[in-house]
Amino acid sequence: xxTIEKAGGPSGATGPDNSEFEExxxxxxxxxxxxGPDEPLALxxxxxxxxxxxxxxxxGTLNADKSNVVLICHAxxxxxxxxxxxxxxxxxxxxxxxxxxGRPIDTDRFFVICQNVVGGCQGTTGPRDIDPKTGxxxxxxxxxxxxxxxxxxxxxxxxxxxxxxxxxxxxxSMGGMQVLQWAAAYPDRVFSAIPIATAARHSAQNIAFHxxxxxxxxxxxxxxxxxxxxxxxxxxxxxAVARMAAHITYLSEQALHLKFGRNxxxxxxxxxxxxxxxxxxxxxxxxxxTFVDRFDANSYLYLTRAMDYxxxxxxxxxxxxxxxxxxxxxxxxxxxTSDWLFPTTDSRQVVHALNAVAANVSFVEINSDKGHDxxxxxxxxxxxxxxGFIDSAARTxxxxx
Amino acid sequence: xxxxxxxxxxxxxxxxxAGMISPGCRVLDVGCGDGDLLALLRKQKGIDGRxxxxxxxxxxxxVARGLAVVQGDADTDLTAYPDDAFDYVxxxxxxxxxxxxxxxLREMKRIGRHxxxxxxxxxxxxxxxxxxxxxxxxxxxxxxxxxxxxxNIHLCTVLDFASLxxxxxxEIEDALIVTGDRSRRISNPGPLSNxxxxxxxxxxxxxx
Numbered sequence: 001x002x003t004i005e006k007a008g009g010p011s012g013a014t015g016p017d018n019s020e021f022e023e024x025x026x027x028x029x030x031x032x033x034x035x036g037p038d039e040p041l042a043l044x045x046x047x048x049x050x051x052x053x054x055x056x057x058x059x060g061t062l063n064a065d066k067s068n069v070v071l072i073c074h075a076x077x078x079x080x081x082x083x084x085x086x087x088x089x090x091x092x093x094x095x096x097x098x099x100x101x102g103r104p105i106d107t108d109r110f111f112v113i114c115q116n117v118v119g120g121c122q123g124t125t126g127p128r129d130i131d132p133k134t135g136x137x138x139x140x141x142x143x144x145x146x147x148x149x150x151x152x153x154x155x156x157x158x159x160x161x162x163x164x165x166x167x168x169x170x171x172x173s174m175g176g177m178q179v180l181q182w183a184a185a186y187p188d189r190v191f192s193a194i195p196i197a198t199a200a201r202h203s204a205q206n207i208a209f210h211x212x213x214x215x216x217x218x219x220x221x222x223x224x225x226x227x228x229x230x231x232x233x234x235x236x237x238x239x240a241v242a243r244m245a246a247h248i249t250y251l252s253e254q255a256l257h258l259k260f261g262r263n264x265x266x267x268x269x270x271x272x273x274x275x276x277x278x279x280x281x282x283x284x285x286x287x288x289x290t291f292v293d294r295f296d297a298n299s300y301l302y303l304t305r306a307m308d309y310x311x312x313x314x315x316x317x318x319x320x321x322x323x324x325x326x327x328x329x330x331x332x333x334x335x336x337t338s339d340w341l342f343p344t345t346d347s348r349q350v351v352h353a354l355n356a357v358a359a360n361v362s363f364v365e366i367n368s369d370k371g372h373d374x375x376x377x378x379x380x381x382x383x384x385x386x387x388g389f390i391d392s393a394a395r396t397x398x399x400x401x
Numbered sequence: 402x403x404x405x406x407x408x409x410x411x412x413x414x415x416x417x418x419a420g421m422i423s424p425g426c427r428v429l430d431v432g433c434g435d436g437d438l439l440a441l442l443r444k445q446k447g448i449d450g451r452x453x454x455x456x457x458x459x460x461x462x463x464v465a466r467g468l469a470v471v472q473g474d475a476d477t478d479l480t481a482y483p484d485d486a487f488d489y490v491x492x493x494x495x496x497x498x499x500x501x502x503x504x505x506l507r508e509m510k511r512i513g514r515h516x517x518x519x520x521x522x523x524x525x526x527x528x529x530x531x532x533x534x535x536x537x538x539x540x541x542x543x544x545x546x547x548x549x550x551x552x553n554i555h556l557c558t559v560l561d562f563a564s565l566x567x568x569x570x571x572e573i574e575d576a577l578i579v580t581g582d583r584s585r586r587i588s589n590p591g592p593l594s595n596x597x598x599x600x601x602x603x604x605x606x607x608x609x
Contacts, residue, residue, distance in 0.1 A: 332464065333471075351471050352478070358427075358486040360449075362464045363471035365457055385464045392467025 025101040028084045029058045032123060033157055041118065041153050044309075047143040051132065054157045055123025056080050056115040059099065060107040062163070068399050069163050070105055071154065072114040073171030073178035076303050077243075077295060079122040080114045083107070089294050097378050104387045109394070109401035110167065117178075118153040119145040119303055121296035128229060128296045139298060140226035147174070147310045151181045155189075165189055167397055168390065172196035172375035173342065174303070177310050180350065183331070184312055184323040192393040194386065196334040197375045199346035200320050200353070201311035206341060209249050210304040213242030217297045226298050239297040240288030247287045252338035252371030256280060313353075320353035330360040332389040334375070334382060337365060341372040362389055414519050414600060415441055417577050417584055418493060421517055421604045422446055426488035429453070429513065431475045431505075432495030436463030439470070451487075453478060476500045479508035487513045496520050497553040506569055510607055516571065519602040522578070524558030524595040559601050563590040566605055575604035 019030045032055045035041065040050035057080045062069065072082050072095070079086065082095035099105045105112060116124035119142070127142035134141075158164070169182045169190055176198025183193040202210075217223055220238030224231045248256075260280040264270065267277065276282040316322035331354055335347035344365050354361040366382045368374040375382070394401065415438045422428065424446045430439050433452030436459070442448045452470035454460045463470035471478075475492070476499050490513030492505070497520055499505045509516045522528075531539035538548040546553065557565075559578070566573060576587050578598035587594045590601075 330469065351473075352481040355471070355478075355481040356483060358483055360451070360469045361471055362460075362469050363473075364461050364464050365472055366461075367457065381461060385461050388465030388467050395467070 023084050024096070026059045026083055026107045027061065030084075030087075031056060031058070033160055035156060035160075039156070041149065041156065043143050043149050044146045045144050049118070049125065049143055049145075052118065052125035052153070053123070053129075054115050054118070054125075054153060056113060056157060057082075057084060058114075059083060059112040060110055062111040063399070066163055067165060067167060067397060068110045069158075069166050070110045070112045070168045070170065071158075071166050071182070072099070072105070072112060073150075073154075073169065073175035073182075074114060074117065075171070075173040075175045076246075076307065077291070077300075078175070079120070080116045080124075081122075082114050083112075086294070094376060097376075097383070098386075104383050104390055105168075105170065106401065109399065113158070113161075113163075115154050115157055117150040117174075117303065117306075119150070119299060119306060121299035124153075126296065127226070127298035127302055137227075137229040139229065142298070142302065144305055144309075145302060146306050147177045147181050148185065148315070150306065151178050151185060154178070154182075155186060166191065167399065168192045168194060168393065170194040170196070171198075173198055173372065174307050176342075177307065177312075180312055180323075181310075183327065183329050184316070187324075187327045187329055190329045191397055192330045192332070192390070194332045194334065194389070195347075195350065196382075197336055197339050197342045197347075197372055199342050200313060200323075200350050202307050202309075203346070206249075207308045209245060209341075210308055212245050214301050214304060216241035216245065217301060220297075223297065226301075228297070234292075235297045236289075236292040239292045239295065239300060240285075242297075242300060243291040243295075244284040244288045247284060249341045250371060250373045252340065252369055254338060254369045255371050255373075258369070259283075320349065321356035324354055324359055325357050327354075327357065327359050330389075330393055331362065332386065333361065333363045334386070335363075335365045336368045336370070336372070336374040336379075338369050339372045339374065413579060413582075413584065414493060414602065417579075417602045418491060418517055418519060419445055421575060421602070422448065422489055424448070427451075427486070429482070429487045429490045431479065431490060431492045431509065432498070433463060433468075433470055433493075434459045436466055436468040436470060438491065438493055439463070439468045440466060443468070475505050479505065479512065482508075482512040484511055485514060489513055489515045489517055491517045493517075493519050494521070497556050499555060502555050502557075503565060503569070506565065506571070510569060510571055510605075514606065515574070516605040517602065518562070518605065519600060520557065520562065521553075522559050522595065522598040522601050523556040524560060525599050526596045527599070529596075559590045559595040559598050560592070562601070562603065566603070570608045571605040572608045573603060574606050577602045 034053045037050045040048035083093040083099040101108045116122040119126045127138045131138045169179045171179045176195035179195040217238035220235035222233035223235035263279040265279045265282040270277050313320040333347050335344040351363045364385045428448045428450045430452045433454045439450040453473040460472045490509040496502050528539045577584050578594050579600040580597045
């Protein structure tokens with residue numbers, strides 16, 4: 001099987017249809033590709049996944065020598081729609097500040113690809129899809145996938161599309177982990193790499209927060225040991241709590257204080273009860289309840305696990321520098337002052353490892369009070385520096401525009 | 402890294418350093434500021450350049466102009482680089498602001514085949530006269546700070562620097578001194594150049 005499918009996955013899941021359209025001055029192509037039993041995805045766990053489907057989106061036009069490809073790697077709860085309207089939620093793209101005509105990732109100049117990660121729930125095969133062996137949704141029988149599995153799957157899609165070289169691989173948070181993995185696993189395919197607000201290994205504190213989220217999901221009686229789709233239930237409460245806890249880690253104390261303080265929600269005084277008296281409570285509840293409409297609980301378990309397992313140095317004899325030895329890629333590493341989930345010290349570790357192999361590396365720490373989420377927001381200083389880095393790399397690579 | 406130099410002096414300094422560097426080589430500029438020297442070397446000499454800069458504004462400005470610069474501290478972050486990683490490691494108008502100049506020079510010697518250091522000369526006759534006659538800490542065009550707010554915590558003279566180089570096993574390949582608006586090559590740093598120089602630029606290499 002070596003064709004790009006028209007729609008859906010092997011499971012016939014609700015994958016996005018293939019379509020081409022224009023939005024915000026961008027030529028958008030929405031597609032899925034299915035890999036049959038003869039093209040399994042080999043997983044770190046030793047298992048393999050077949051068949052499987054990857055849902056992806058492209059912007060712009062591939063140039064003649066295929067040298068203008070930018071791969072965007074999405075974060076934990078994001079999707080393959082960084083610059084187009086989400087087909088289910090109707091929300092605008094999550095990285096419109098960064099991606100579009102004349103933006104740092106200029107869709108008039110680059111051919112941009114974003115793929116939903118394996119284990120996800122936006123069209124790429126994940127635990128909510130049908131296991132062809134049983135005819136039922138995978139649930140917990142879906143194999144545990146890792147960041148390096150995600151990257152291997154992305155490489156398979158690029159091979160399918162006849163794209164070898166990536167001018168740039170960019171992403172924040174879990175997307176940044178994929179960027180580092182790309183640079184380590186496929187150095188000769190990566191001309192430039194931009195890992196943002198990320199780390200080469202997930203910290204104990206971050207694993208701890210993820211575990212809280214997973215336990216919230218699994219404590220929901222509707223979770224049914226992961227078989228909620230077969231039971232016709234939905235662990236929405238557990239998933240909402242997981243999202244609420246996680247959302248706090250994406251913001252800074254200062255951002256919360258500035259945005260909400262101790263302000264009360266639609267009331268003059270506290271109620272001596274457990275309603276959402278405070279605006280911050282109401283906000284978190286809203287974040288939780290909207291999240292469950294667009295995200296699958298089991299997928300959340302699998303993707304958080306993938307992040308927890310990420311430890312790039314571990315694959316290279318415990319020495320992070322070995323992951324980058326001999327690399328000719330140029331790196332631009334970005335962190336934010338108020339990000340306590342992936343603090344600057346995490347980025348600096350990567351910088352030191354790259355320095356240790358005398359790699360071509362830039363490292364900027366952006367002043368922001370927005371916390372981890374800053375990478376998704378309007379941060380002019382980040383755009384200025386990334387524009388400079390990307391333009392300079394494009395000049396070196398001989399990409400016009 | 403910020404320094405106490407006027408723009409004219411700073412520019413002269415960069416040109417003198419550029420004159421010491423052969424084309425197409427690998428260069429690390431420690432304390433690269435906004436990346437002026439790296440940009441100049443990229444344009445004039447086609448070098449493969451890297452920078453380390455303490456101030457975030459300097460780093461961001463450098464990266465925005467397409468230079469490979471990391472935020473870091475000369476005193477602590479040079480240890481990450483491997484031996485012989487660069488053809489030239491440059492410390493331009495920065496050594497006097499480091500906490501441990503000797504350790505910084507030792508690291509530079511390890512990671513670069515050549516080391517270039519430029520610094521303001523505290524042995525200059527104007528500085529000496531100011532201290533002698535006013536009895537106050539000198540403020541000059543090169544050293545425009547009061548004693549209490551200066552980042553220049555380890556000032557030295559040309560002779561001081563030359564003796565530190567000897568102690569560290571660094572051979573002087575080339576030395577230039579700036580006097581007024583002119584610069585000249587000196588064969589050996591002596592008392593006269595120590596008196597005349599407002600600034601000095603040294604090209605050094607490991608002693609065999």
